[in-house]
Amino acid sequence: MKARVRLFARLSELAGTREAEVEVGEGLTAGEVYRALCGRYPALSGLNGSIRYAVNGEYAEPGHPVGEGDEVALIPPVSGGSHAV
């Protein structure tokens, strides 16, 4: 049971990769995917307040459930404007 994670821009440089896989257990959320990734790539830690999530290409809350085959993206603040959608 795996989900795909995608990293961009500064996050991909910090992690040294643009893609990762995480095991998704029961009830895993987008925020928990990020925390799981921080264990593997400590340089990603501490960005909680600034990153957003997308699940399958749509912006999603940190509490959004993530299941098998889902694609989770960690979205740094976009350069062109505020973070409000």
Add this chain to the structure above:
Amino acid sequence: MKARVRLFARLSELAGTREAEVEVGEGLTAGEVYRALCGRYPALSGLNGSIRYAVNGEYAEPGHPVGEGDEVALIPPVSGGSHAV
């Protein structure tokens, strides 16, 4: 003592020419140039209320003096907006 007159769009079709010359006496004005032209090209008559004048490439009042070598243009209403400059 001549001034050059230029005609455009509908006016040039009515007159059958894009250019004319008029004798400029003492004190001739742009409006009088138009009236002189109406004598030669009667189809131009009756447009008093709608045409504007340019003397040497600048919008000018009907009372603007016209002298030797000046270029007077009869300007029909432009298609893109009101006649206010």
Add this chain to the structure above:
Amino acid sequence: MLFEVTSAVLDPQRLIDHVRKDESGAVALFSGVVRNENLGRRVLYLEYDSYQEMAEQVMREIADEALARWPITDVAMQHRTGRLEIGEASLLVAVSAPHRKAAFEACHALVDRFKEVAPVWKKEVWEGGEEWIEGEAVNRSG
């Protein structure tokens, strides 16, 4: 700056390249194109006439006004004359600026202003007739 009334086909890329400077972050371009309908009539083609020298002078003057009013970098304007088919560009206005807001506002204002004051006229030709479009009473958009 580039101000031209010409019978040649207009080229947007040329105007964009012309106005873009190394300090420009934004270029706004307007292209006025011949459409197939006006006031409910099916238009076959248009014919544009112009007092070329004066129209180019008007371009220069309204560009100077825009450069004084907005933080923009450069302006270029072209109007085509002669017979234009449906879909061909009659007017191009390009404005460069460090930031996009000024580029958009100045470009829009320049198009409005040009259409108000420039000595340029169009004749609509439709099936069975034609007419020089003049003044307020007729459609002034597009």
Add this chain to the structure above:
Amino acid sequence: MLFEVTSAVLDPQRLIDHVRKDESGAVALFSGVVRNENLGRRVLYLEYDSYQEMAEQVMREIADEALARWPITDVAMQHRTGRLEIGEASLLVAVSAPHRKAAFEACHALVDRFKEVAPVWKKEVWEGGEEWIEGEAVNRSG
């Protein structure tokens, strides 16, 4: 409609041709270009990264919003990724409409909206350093 995130050089003429329809009287185009300065730093070049699939989906969504809100005919958007030199276009937005006001307004709004929500990031590279530009604290115009 045309929505593309690509590493290829952007071509304004292609977008203009794409959005123009026979009922269009106006095409407004925005070109966002790399400028040589930001926040007082001399920029050598930029590097753009993007979540391509999502950025193209965002283009589609905001274009649908614009088509619902303004009387416009068509929309096309392109963003370039990878290394871009000073003067190269990073973003093109083209909007066609019967009349110019809607074309200008929708084009401007689409650029603003895209920069707010699209998953696209730029890294500025200057003499001796580089930085991913993120969020509100930094310059958001251009």
